[in-house]
Amino acid sequence: MKYKxxxxxxxxxxxxxxxLTLQLVYGFIMGFAHAGMDGLHDWIPFNTAKAVHTNLLxxxxxxxxxxxxxYIIPEEAQIELVSVKLAYVQLISLALVGVAAIxxxxxxxxxxxxxxxxxxxxxxxxxxxxxxxxxxxxxxxFKGKRRTTTALVLTMGLLFxxxxxxxxxxDFNSQVLDSFFRWWVVHLWVEGVWELIMGGILxxxxxxxxxVDREVIEKWLYVIVGLxxxxxxxxxxxxxxxxxxxxxxxxxxxxxxxxxxxxFLAMALFAVNMYRxxxxxxxxxxxxxxxxxxxxxxFIGAGLLGFAxxxxxxxxxxxxxxxxxxxGHLAFWGAYAMIVFAIISYSLPNMxxxxxxxxxxxxxxFWLANIGMIGMTVAFGVAGxxxxxxxxxxxxxxxxxxxxxxxVHFIVLIIxxxxxxxxxxxxxxxxxxxxQPTDEALEVTNQ
Amino acid sequence: MLSKKQxxxxxxxxxxxxxxxxxxxxxxxxxxxxxxxxxxxxxESAIRGKYLWETNNCMGCHTIMGEGGYYAPELTKVVERxxxxxxxxxxxxxxxxxxxxxxMVAYKMSKEEAEDMVEFFKWIGNIDLNGFETVxxxxxxxxx
Numbered sequence: 001m002k003y004k005x006x007x008x009x010x011x012x013x014x015x016x017x018x019x020l021t022l023q024l025v026y027g028f029i030m031g032f033a034h035a036g037m038d039g040l041h042d043w044i045p046f047n048t049a050k051a052v053h054t055n056l057l058x059x060x061x062x063x064x065x066x067x068x069x070x071y072i073i074p075e076e077a078q079i080e081l082v083s084v085k086l087a088y089v090q091l092i093s094l095a096l097v098g099v100a101a102i103x104x105x106x107x108x109x110x111x112x113x114x115x116x117x118x119x120x121x122x123x124x125x126x127x128x129x130x131x132x133x134x135x136x137x138x139x140x141x142f143k144g145k146r147r148t149t150t151a152l153v154l155t156m157g158l159l160f161x162x163x164x165x166x167x168x169x170x171d172f173n174s175q176v177l178d179s180f181f182r183w184w185v186v187h188l189w190v191e192g193v194w195e196l197i198m199g200g201i202l203x204x205x206x207x208x209x210x211x212v213d214r215e216v217i218e219k220w221l222y223v224i225v226g227l228x229x230x231x232x233x234x235x236x237x238x239x240x241x242x243x244x245x246x247x248x249x250x251x252x253x254x255x256x257x258x259x260x261x262x263x264f265l266a267m268a269l270f271a272v273n274m275y276r277x278x279x280x281x282x283x284x285x286x287x288x289x290x291x292x293x294x295x296x297x298x299f300i301g302a303g304l305l306g307f308a309x310x311x312x313x314x315x316x317x318x319x320x321x322x323x324x325x326x327x328g329h330l331a332f333w334g335a336y337a338m339i340v341f342a343i344i345s346y347s348l349p350n351m352x353x354x355x356x357x358x359x360x361x362x363x364x365x366f367w368l369a370n371i372g373m374i375g376m377t378v379a380f381g382v383a384g385x386x387x388x389x390x391x392x393x394x395x396x397x398x399x400x401x402x403x404x405x406x407x408v409h410f411i412v413l414i415i416x417x418x419x420x421x422x423x424x425x426x427x428x429x430x431x432x433x434x435x436q437p438t439d440e441a442l443e444v445t446n447q
Numbered sequence: 448m449l450s451k452k453q454x455x456x457x458x459x460x461x462x463x464x465x466x467x468x469x470x471x472x473x474x475x476x477x478x479x480x481x482x483x484x485x486x487x488x489x490x491e492s493a494i495r496g497k498y499l500w501e502t503n504n505c506m507g508c509h510t511i512m513g514e515g516g517y518y519a520p521e522l523t524k525v526v527e528r529x530x531x532x533x534x535x536x537x538x539x540x541x542x543x544x545x546x547x548x549x550x551m552v553a554y555k556m557s558k559e560e561a562e563d564m565v566e567f568f569k570w571i572g573n574i575d576l577n578g579f580e581t582v583x584x585x586x587x588x589x590x591x
Contacts, residue, residue: 030518033549034518045508045550046508047504047505047516050518051507108502108503117507173489173494174484175511176512177477226458229465230462234468242579244484244512245481248472252472319579320510321517398520399519403547
């Protein structure tokens with residue numbers, strides 16, 4: 001840590017950990033319901049649990065990205081944040097809006113559009129919150145002593161993410177148009193601009209952890225985010241195959257979706273090569289685990305598993321089945337959750353001065369969480385493929401009959417989710433053990 | 448060897464070109480001539496049905512046009528599959544509907560609301576989904 005104002009990132013990360021914990025609780029509620037145990041139905045029906053589970057994911061990741069920006073931008077721009085007070089105001093308002101939305105979901109107060117369930121009045125508060133956040137970041141960057149590619153890519157990702165929230169606020173009478181523009185938000189976030197954010201954080205971490213020349217890393221960062229947009233923007237078409245729009249999307253979406261794994265492959269190769277090339281061996285091994293792990297797991301989860309069901313010929317059978325949940329879980333985990341864990345693991349010792357760089361608990365957290373998530377992905381995959389064959393291909397069973405047949409896979413899912421949650425718990429214990437950030441950490445930071 | 452300047456040009460150029468193509472395709476596929484949804488048949492009742500669909504977050508459990516929660520049945524062709532009376536009975540039921548041990552929230556809708564929902568499902572059921580409608584309809588094993 002080089003600037004006192006970077007400490008504000010800690011509280012965004014703390015909010016992330018809190019919301020992640022809640023997300024896991026609601027994930028278990030859904031897992032048990034799928035396994036036939038829905039004892040909480042009268043208080044938390046499945047649609048409530050699902051909205052809470054997915055929205056908490058979005059909010060804790062956004063909180064993590066914002067924390068990352070508050071940590072990275074001052075260091076890259078070589079200047080303190082323009083206003084720490086406003087950053088705290090932004091943090092508190094983000095938490096309040098998030099909590100209000102989550103509570104509202106328990107009282108049937110939502111928009112009922114997948115991933116964008118947050119009701120309209122709260123949408124406006126989100127916009128104000130994000131404007132405040134972007135204002136702090138952009139003014140800091142503008143006043144900064146230098147403008148690096150890493151900072152620009154990260155900021156572009158955050159700015160585009162803010163702008164792309166707006167199409168989700170358009171009202172349509174037609175379900176087709178509603179769905180069409182909902183994907184402008186959801187797809188262009190997770191398979192577009194969020195990858196810029198991921199790339200920016202990854203670039204920052206690789207510069208710090210490997211010691212490879214910034215110019216080399218940032219050059220390849222451009223190539224990777226270029227590949228991301230080249231494939232990802234038109235790859236939006238894979239969401240348009242079967243929602244009532246022109247067949248042209250079958251061709252465009254099919255071709256460009258098939259290219260999407262290339263961006264993730266490039267990212268994985270980039271991270272591994274920079275690590276191997278680097279002469280500086282930073283002592284923070286845990287941060288390195290999460291950084292390299294994120295690049296590799298995102299390739300498997302987002303790249304390979306996405307490709308597994310993205311061609312129109314496959315997707316016509318898998319569209320709207322549990323196969324999507326298989327891809328979604330490993331993709332979000334690898335690409336976004338792990339990169340947030342990586343920046344937290346890197347920055348926490350620097351903000352608190354406590355250098356738990358290579359603890360056995362930290363390693364256990366990494367391996368248990370990853371093995372658990374891969375196990376969950378396999379359980380979803382087996383259940384999804386069985387569903388596709390029984391219900392869609394052989395048409396030998398109806399939807400509900402199939403659901404009873406595949407309940408057993410959700411027992412496996414719950415066991416694997418327990419392993420995953422144990423890893424997350426260990427990570428959070430490690431987070432708490434670091435204590436709170438302090439200005440004295442400035443003196444002991446080893447960059 | 449690729450320079451940083453060339454890499455930046457690749458990023459910016461690629462992004463601008465693909466984004467413009469994306470906008471062009473959006474305009475083309477949403478033009479009136481390309482409509483596959485029979486938008487002219489979208490009645491006020493069906494629009495009210497869509498509002499009910501959203502405000503009750505039906506998508507949190509069910510799927511429609513393949514989008515939703517994967518926890519309850521796909522409803523794209525539900526009118527064809529189940530008939531209007533069955534759908535209305537579930538929506539107006541004062542107690543949770545519980546097929547195959549899986550519970551649905553009891554929405555206790557009025558007759559008018561249930562009719563609006565049926566109109567919404569009817570409109571959805573007539574959309575040309577590029578072949579997906581043949582996969583999800585009929586879903587029931589006795590109608591394959």
